[in-house]
Each structure stands twice: as structure tokens, then as C-alpha cells.
Amino acid sequence: MTISRRTLLAAGAGTGLLAACGSNTGRGGGGSGPRLSQWYHQYGEPGTERAVQRYAAAFKKAEVSVQWRPGNYDQQTAAALLTDSGPDVFEVNGPTLDQIRGGQVLDLTDLLAGVKDDFNPAVLAPKTHEGRIYGIPQVIDMQLLYYRKSLLRDAGVEPPATLDALVEAARKLTDGRTKGLFLGNDGGAGVLGGTPLYAAGFPLVTDDGRVGFDDPAAARTLGKLHRLYADESLLLGAPADWSDPSAFLQGLTAMQWSGLWALPRVRKELGDDFGVLPFPADGSRGRPAVPVGAYGAAVSARSRHKELAKEYVRWLWVRRTDYQKDFALSYGFHIPARRSLAAEAAPLREGPAADAVRFTTDHGYAQPLLWTPAGQTAYQDALSRIIKGGADPERELRAVVRKVTEEIGRVRK
Amino acid sequence: MRRHRTLWFWVFVGPFALGLALFTYVPLLWSVGLSFFDAHNTVTPTRFTGLDNYTAMLRDAAFRDSLKTFLLFTAFIVPVTYGFSLALALMVNRVRRARAFFRSVFFLPAACSYVVAALIWKMSIFSGVRFGLANTVLGLFGSDSVAWLSTTDPPWYWLVIVTVRLWLQAGFYMILFLAGLQRIDPALYEAAAVDGARPGWTVLRHITLPQLRGTSVAVVLLLVVNAFQAFDEFYNLLSDARGYPPYARPPLVYLYYTALGQGQDLGLGSAGAVILALVIAVVTVAQARWLRLGRTDGDG
Numbered sequence: 001m002t003i004s005r006r007t008l009l010a011a012g013a014g015t016g017l018l019a020a021c022g023s024n025t026g027r028g029g030g031g032s033g034p035r036l037s038q039w040y041h042q043y044g045e046p047g048t049e050r051a052v053q054r055y056a057a058a059f060k061k062a063e064v065s066v067q068w069r070p071g072n073y074d075q076q077t078a079a080a081l082l083t084d085s086g087p088d089v090f091e092v093n094g095p096t097l098d099q100i101r102g103g104q105v106l107d108l109t110d111l112l113a114g115v116k117d118d119f120n121p122a123v124l125a126p127k128t129h130e131g132r133i134y135g136i137p138q139v140i141d142m143q144l145l146y147y148r149k150s151l152l153r154d155a156g157v158e159p160p161a162t163l164d165a166l167v168e169a170a171r172k173l174t175d176g177r178t179k180g181l182f183l184g185n186d187g188g189a190g191v192l193g194g195t196p197l198y199a200a201g202f203p204l205v206t207d208d209g210r211v212g213f214d215d216p217a218a219a220r221t222l223g224k225l226h227r228l229y230a231d232e233s234l235l236l237g238a239p240a241d242w243s244d245p246s247a248f249l250q251g252l253t254a255m256q257w258s259g260l261w262a263l264p265r266v267r268k269e270l271g272d273d274f275g276v277l278p279f280p281a282d283g284s285r286g287r288p289a290v291p292v293g294a295y296g297a298a299v300s301a302r303s304r305h306k307e308l309a310k311e312y313v314r315w316l317w318v319r320r321t322d323y324q325k326d327f328a329l330s331y332g333f334h335i336p337a338r339r340s341l342a343a344e345a346a347p348l349r350e351g352p353a354a355d356a357v358r359f360t361t362d363h364g365y366a367q368p369l370l371w372t373p374a375g376q377t378a379y380q381d382a383l384s385r386i387i388k389g390g391a392d393p394e395r396e397l398r399a400v401v402r403k404v405t406e407e408i409g410r411v412r413k
Numbered sequence: 414m415r416r417h418r419t420l421w422f423w424v425f426v427g428p429f430a431l432g433l434a435l436f437t438y439v440p441l442l443w444s445v446g447l448s449f450f451d452a453h454n455t456v457t458p459t460r461f462t463g464l465d466n467y468t469a470m471l472r473d474a475a476f477r478d479s480l481k482t483f484l485l486f487t488a489f490i491v492p493v494t495y496g497f498s499l500a501l502a503l504m505v506n507r508v509r510r511a512r513a514f515f516r517s518v519f520f521l522p523a524a525c526s527y528v529v530a531a532l533i534w535k536m537s538i539f540s541g542v543r544f545g546l547a548n549t550v551l552g553l554f555g556s557d558s559v560a561w562l563s564t565t566d567p568p569w570y571w572l573v574i575v576t577v578r579l580w581l582q583a584g585f586y587m588i589l590f591l592a593g594l595q596r597i598d599p600a601l602y603e604a605a606a607v608d609g610a611r612p613g614w615t616v617l618r619h620i621t622l623p624q625l626r627g628t629s630v631a632v633v634l635l636l637v638v639n640a641f642q643a644f645d646e647f648y649n650l651l652s653d654a655r656g657y658p659p660y661a662r663p664p665l666v667y668l669y670y671t672a673l674g675q676g677q678d679l680g681l682g683s684a685g686a687v688i689l690a691l692v693i694a695v696v697t698v699a700q701a702r703w704l705r706l707g708r709t710d711g712d713g
Contacts, residue, residue, distance in 0.1 A: 074674075074675050075673055075674055075675065078454070078673070078674070078675055078677050079673060079677075081454070082454070082455065082456050082677075094675070096454075096675055096676075096677075098453045098454045098676070098677060099454055099677075102453060102454035102455055104454055176557075177543070184653070184655070185541070185560075185562070185563055185653065186563065186653060186655070186658055187563060189655075189658070190653055190654075190655025190656055191655055193655075235541075235542075236541050236560030236563035236564070237539075237540055237541010237542060237545070237560035237561060237562055237563050238540075238541060238542055239536055239540055239542065241653055241654070243654065247542075252542055372676065373674055373675040373676035374671075374676050374678065377475075377656065377670065377674075377676070378475075380655070380656055380659075381475060381658075381659035384658050384659050384660075385659060388563075388564075388565045388566075389565055389566070399474075
């Protein structure tokens with residue numbers, strides 16, 4: 001049989017097309033022994049990627065390939081869970097209630113047998129549904145208010161202890177070159193979320209599963225955030241957003257809402273010239289608030305090696321406390337998810353880091369599981385209109401209450 | 414021989430037909446199917462909900478707002494880009510020297526990625542801090558810095574969105590107009606001059622524009638389709654890790670967050686996509702009638 005150039009060309013084109021349809025999911029197909037694929041979102045701290053690869057290589061019962069995924073990680077995992085080509089083990093800023101009820105993630109309750117009480121309850125609660133646990137918290141992240149001591153002193157401003165004082169301080173600290181406060185380039189609607197409501201004494205969802213902020217006082221609190229925008233005290237349009245302390249370090253703002261992860265860089269550049277605060281209280285029922293959250297390790301229900309994947313999660317995030325401590329404190333700056341590890345972590349025992357740990361313990365709140373993405377979008381849109389457009393907070397909140405009530409009804413069916 | 418020809422036809426066309434079916438038509442029909450189901454976090458739903466997703470989408474103020482945004486954007490960007498690229502083409506066409514140079518310079522942005530251009534506009538030219546390019550220029554005149562993408566009153570973000578799209582697209586349509594201009598018979602201009610037509614507006618209105626009708630129809634159609642597909646620059650200019658603000662949100666962005674965000678409401682998102690497809694179909698048919706597409710010379 002002779003092969004003409006045309007036949008060869010056609011065969012080559014066909015092969016190329018088929019090859020182009022493939023993709024690397026990390027699961028692999030060749031090699032001997034079981035293989036697991038594990039996904040992480042891209043951490044900004046240098047060394048973290050190498051560290052997780054080192055942990056994976058130390059697991060002897062399977063070959064674990066780690067994927068370090070930049071970009072919109074939560075959306076990537078949500079889409080991947082719909083297919084057979086997603087990860088076996090993945091970190092997740094959830095899982096969401098829809099993912100749990102849709103049977104997309106495995107029940108991991110038995111992995112925490114005997115050690116459950118050692119995990120911080122504030123971050124374990126949003127990963128628990130009807131008494132079953134669907135994610136093992138890896139580290140605790142929290143947000144807080146950074147302020148520049150020298151700038152406040154020069155302006156004769158005390159660190160604000162109430163929301164009114166924060167609005168006033170931001171106004172006084174604003175001049176031609178420096179703004180008083182940075183809450184993100186959107187004016188705070190995205191990053192603050194439910195924090196101002198918690199600071200006014202209103203949870204997003206009550207313990208018995210009802211909307212927690214259906215109250216005129218909650219609307220009044222949100223209305224005060226518009227004053228920050230109207231006074232032109234807010235930094236907007238900074239090159240780096242709230243999660244990065246650059247605007248604060250460059251002197252573009254005197255106060256910035258950011259995460260605990262920024263603390264080592266702030267300390268390195270400013271030394272002792274900074275302090276940290278929780279979001280200040282508002283109203284008679286109010287108390288300070290800080291949002292806490294935890295990426296957790298979850299196992300996909302579509303994994304071909306479910307038991308092995310669970311075994312790997314138990315090995316890494318329950319048994320290997322040395323790796324857990326290393327992951328939390330050697331690269332970035334996070335609070336270990338286990339209370340025993342947090343208590344013995346030397347970097348968290350002094351200065352602003354110790355304050356942050358105290359805020360987490362005393363004032364931390366985690367987004368409840370019943371707070372669905374659709375409810376959050378409705379609330380965030382309303383908050384944006386209140387802050388920037390000066391929309392009537394009561395009217396806006398009424399619409400949000402309707403939407404969130406609808407959502408809670410849907411997920412509790 | 415004929416069998417051979419048929420075989421080769423399928424060898425060359427088959428893979429692409431298969432790709433089109435697999436990656437376009439099957440997902441499209443699947444999506445229409447999903448729109449009638451409760452499809453949270455699943456592409457194989459079981460609970461039929463009839464038209465519930467459609468009524469929920471049409472009742473959703475955010476979706477209706479996004480439709481308004483996108484119609485407003487289309488109504489504005491289409492005539493502006495059309496006028497701007499036609500003006501560029503007329504200018505370049507009149508240049509006697511270095512015409513190729515100017516043609517290349519104006520066309521070059523068309524080769525730039527929308528994402529890259531959006532990020533340059535966002536982080537460099539229209540950065541909200543005092544060292545952004547636009548704010549540096551304002552500073553020279555003693556004006557305060559403007560947070561271009563974060564200010565809603567006045568809505569400066571439209572300036573950023575419109576200028577980036579103009580920069581990206583005008584050169585491409587300029588090339589189409591140039592091709593059209595170069596096909597106009599010079600004898601027409603000579604005859605007009607003999608009849609006493611003054612160069613400028615009169616000649617443009619009575620000779621150039623009518624002769625460019627075919628090109629204009631193509632350009633307007635392409636511009637409208639492009640405006641309907643607006644996503645990249647909006648998303649990259651205005652979104653952040655926490656989502657997208659409730660202004661300048663085109664429907665594709667809203668549906669992206671509904672169906673592919675953490676909410677993963679694929680039924681609701683699909684219903685929105687079907688509604689959007691119907692809106693686009695209606696607008697396209699209306700436009701085709703208005704432009705009298707398919708008209709032959711004999712139709713008068």
C-alpha cells in the first residue's frame with residue numbers, strides 16, 4: 001500500500017485535531033499506581049507553590065499532581081465539578097450549599113473524628129451542613145483595618161472606635177495628596193459585604209435561618225458609608241486593589257481595609273508606624289466586627305479514587321500538623337485553622353499580629369452557609385448603589401431582604 | 414472518481430462539521446433545554462420548571478438593567494465608531510505621501526488584545542490616582558484627580574469604555590472604508606466637478622456616501638454584532654475579585670456571573686441567554702429590513 005501526500009496530510013490533520021481537543025487536568029492516565037489531582041488557587045506568597053508540591057510528594061499511597069491555578073479560581077472549580085475531568089482534591093472557599101446539596105462534594109465528617117474540637121468553630125461552621133462536614137479548613141484568613149499612626153497623630157485623630165468616628169477620621173485625614181480611607185476600588189461594596197451589618201449587631205442570616213438585617217437601624221448603618229463617598233474621603237481607582245497594601249504603603253491613603261496576609265509586608269516597610277483595628281461598632285446594639293474565612297480542602301464526588309482522596313486529605317490537613325503550621329506561617333501570614341497550632345505560633349503572639357488573633361477570637365464572623373451567591377449579588381449591588389449613588393438604604397435593603405428570603409426558602413426546601 | 418471526490422469532501426469538511434456540531438449546536442440546544450429546568454450546579458437536571466426561569470429572569474431588575482445598558486451602549490458606539498472610522502478613511506485617502514504608513518498606524522490597534530488594551534486603559538491611562546496619565550494631564554491644569562472607573566456621577570466609566578473600544582476598532586473599519594473609497598470611479602468626481610459640484614460636503618453627500626452604501630451596510634452590521642458581543646473590555650475594566658458593580662453591566666457579564674459564577678444557576682443563565690438571543694434576532698431582522706438587505710438593483 002502506498003501512502004500519498006494527501007492521505008498523509010489528511011491523517012495528520014485529523015490527529016492534530018484530536019490532540020488539540022485534549023487538556024491537562026492533572027489526573028493523568030499513564031504510569032503505575034493510583035494518581036490524584038489536587039487544585040489550589042494561586043497564592044501570592046513566594047514559596048507556597050513549592051511547599052504544597054513538597055507535601056504532595058511526601059504522600060506515599062498515591063502520586064499526587066498539584067495544579068496551581070491563577071485567575072478566577074472559584075469559577076474554575078465550580079465549572080470543573082460538573083465534569084469528569086475536574087480535580088480529585090481541591091481547596092475551596094466554601095463549598096457552597098448548592099454544591100453540597102447537589103452532591104458535588106463528599107462528606108468528610110469522619111476525617112475529623114477525635115480532633116473536631118481543635119478546629120476553630122467559626123470557620124468550621126460554614127463548612128457544616130445538617131451536622132455533616134464537607135470541607136477541612138486549611139488556614140484562617142481575616143480582614144482588618146490598617147492605619148498609619150504618624151498620619152493620625154499629625155491630624156490629631158484618634159484610632160476610630162465607632163463608625164461615626166471612622167467617617168470623621170477619614171474626612172480629617174484627606175488632603176490633596178492622601179485620601180483618608182481605602183475600601184477597594186469599588187468604594188467598599190465588594191470587600192465589606194456584611195461586615196458593617198455585623199458591626200451594627202445584625203447577622204446576615206439568623207441561627208434559625210431568617211434574614212438578620214430586616215431592620216431600619218441596619219439601613220441607617222449602611223447609609224453612613226455613603227458619607228465616606230460624599231465627603232470624597234475614599235481612595236478610588238488605585239493601581240492595586242484592597243487585598244494588596246501598596247496604596248497604604250505608597251501614602252495614597254491613611255487607612256486601608258485589607259487582609260492579615262498583608263501584615264508582614266506592612267511591618268517590613270513601615271516598622272512600628274502602623275496599627276490594626278476591627279471594623280468599628282455602630283449603634284446601641286453594635287460591636288466591632290472582622291470577617292474570617294478559610295479555604296478548605298474538599299473532595300470531588302466525581303473522583304475516581306474517592307477513598308484514597310479522602311485519605312490524602314486526612315493525611316495532609318488533619319494528621320500532618322507540621323505541614324499545616326508550615327503552610328500557614330512560613331510563606332504568607334495566616335492563622336492556623338487548628339486552635340492548638342494557633343496557640344503555639346510564635347509570630348502571632350506580639351504586636352499587631354496578636355491584635356489580629358484577638359479580633360478573630362472576640363469579633364470574628366464567617367459568612368453563613370445560607371448566604372447564597374445570588375443573595376450576595378443582590379446585597380452587593382444594593383450596597384454599591386447606597387455608597388456611590390446615595391440610594392435610599394431602606395428601600396434598597398427591602399429589595400435585598402425579599403431576594404435573600406426567596407433564596408433561603410429555595411435552599412431549605 | 415465521484416466516490417473519491419465525496420470521500421475527500423468529508424475528509425476535509427467532516428472534522429469541522431463535527432467540531433461545529435459538538436462545540437456549537439449541541440451546547441446551544443442543551444442550553445435551551447436547561448432553561449426549562451432547575452439546574453443549580455448540574456448540566457443534567459431532573460426537575461422541570463417550565464417557564465419559571467424565564468419569568469424570574471424577566472422580573473429580575475438587574476437583568477433588565479443590563480439589557481438597557483447594552484442597548485444604550487449599542488446606540489452610542491455604533492454611530493460614533495462608524496463616523497470616526499469613516500473620517501479616518503477619508504483623511505488617509507487624501508494623503509499623497511506615506512499613505513501606507515498612516516494606514517498601518519491606524520490599523521495596528523486592531524491587532525491588540527481586548528484584555529491587554531483594557532488593562533492599559535484601567536491601570537495606566539485612566540488610573541484613578543494622581544500619577545495616572547489622564548489625571549497627570551488634569552493636574553497640569555490644576556484639577557483634582559478623577560476616579561474614572563469608580564465615579565458614577567458623572568458616569569466617567571463610559572468615557573473609558575468607549576475610548577478603548579474606539580481605539581481597538583476604528584482602524585479595522587477604516588480599512589474597510591478605504592477599500593470602498595478606492596473602488597469609486599474617479600470619473601464620477603470629474604463629472605461632478607464639471608457640473609459645478611464643490612469639493613467637500615456636497616461631493617461627500619451626493620457621490621461618496623451613496624457609492625459607499627455596500628461598505629456602510631457591512632460596517633454597520635459588523636459594529637452591531639460586535640456591540641452585542643461586548644464582554645471583554647467591560648469585564649476587564651470593571652470587575653474585581655469580589656464581582657462586578659451594578660452599573661455598565663452588559664447582559665453577557667450578568668449571565669456569566671449567574672451561570673458560571675459560584676451560583677452556578679445554569680437554568681436561569683440559559684433562560685437569560687435565550688432571551689438575549691431573541692432580542693438580538695429581533696434587532697437584526699429590524700436592521701436588515703431598515704437597510705433593505707438583499708435588495709437588488711431591480712427592486713428600486
